[in-house]
Amino acid sequence: MWKHIAANALTLGIVVIVCLAGLVQLGKSRWAEPGPLAEAAFFEVPRGANLDRVSVALARDGIVSSDSIFRIGTKYAERDRDLKFGTYEIPAGASMPEVLDIITAGGPSVFPYTVTYLLRARGPEVRVRERVPGQDAPVEVATFAPGVDATPEAYTDLVARGVPITWRVSVAPGLTSWEVVEGLKGADFLEGVDGLVVPPEGSLAPDTYDVARGSDAGDLLQRMRVAQERILAEAWAARVPGLPLETPQEALTLASIIEKETGVAEERRLVSAVFVNRLNQGMRLQTDPTVIYGITNGQGGLGRGLRRSELDRTTPYNTYRIDGLPPGPIANPSAAAIRAAMDPEETDFIFFVADGTGGHAFAETLAEHNRNVAAWRAIEAARQSTSGN
Structure with a gap:
């Protein structure tokens, strides 16, 4: 009888091992296969979010086929502590390893909307663009000259709804420091514009600067000055x-x-x-x-x-x-x-x-x-x- 019981136990053990092996193989296959996302989409990793929360959100949004497989695969790869806060663009059909690479890479967030405040000799201009997932060229939402044109409803609506926006200030080459300061006074997303002091002529680096809504305009000018000092020092040395x-x-x-x-x-x-x-x-x-x-x-x-x-x-x-x-x-x-x-x-x-x-x-x-x-x-x-x- 004991031999019979031992034989049955051995058989059962083999069946369990075979089943586990099959499950592991199935998990590996689903981990590596193309994901269910039909079209590119944005995905946000909230600040402080853990792997469990992110895995559930990825499955809910149709980016991965299984939150548990994504979670197990991420832990097996020892990358469960590598999640980076931000908004990312996930391409259609991205596999779980590709999704993991994207949301652990960090870097600038890719928000759906970008508001660029251009400082030009003829006066500032605001350009609102929407980034459509999967498309290289952004779509124009609105363009207007603050203080001259009426503010488009599309712009005020985005701001009122608190939609994630990348805010930028773009300074054209050849502007005087006075023109830069006067132009910044029309930037309704910056603070401290009324108290700005005109920096020394030539001390501001023309470029495009990412800023946070509500940030201090004086800090932005300082960033421009630091950038110009670095550029000038490097060029002088060479x-x-x-x-x-x-x-x-x-x-x-x-x-x-x-x-x-x-x-x-x-x-x-x-x-x-x-x-x-x-x-x-x-x-x-x-x-x-x-x-x-x-x-x-x-x-x-x-x-x-x-x-x-x-x-x-x-x-x-x-x-x-x-x-x-x-x-x-x-x-x-x-x-x-x-x-x-x-x-x-x-x-x-x-x-x-x-x-x-x-x-x-x-x-x-x-x-x-x-x-x-x-x-x-x-x-x-x-x-x-x-x-x-």
């Missing part, structure tokens, strides 16, 4: 030898002039070369943007062409009348303009003028420059004749 620049501040001043003279990326080092060659030869820079800055003190654009009397008037910024660089920057230059100031193109150009395409024609001699000027004036005359008709 500058080419023989430049007629004695300090990083002089380099920043030259970079600001380059920034205002051209918006064509391929031209920056050529424009830099013209000014460096002029400084080396003792020629005056003769650049209109510095004259304009001397008139406006950086508080907005001139809104008209320069008058002969203004070009003839001696001011610290009139580079038609003074030698060398003006006393300081005339705008906040981009990193590209700063690098161009310290690494000009190797060329003998000492003149340039607009060529009608948005760029410039460069010349080594006055005779060649005069021909380029004549060509530009002919283009201007033709445009005026056309517009007059």
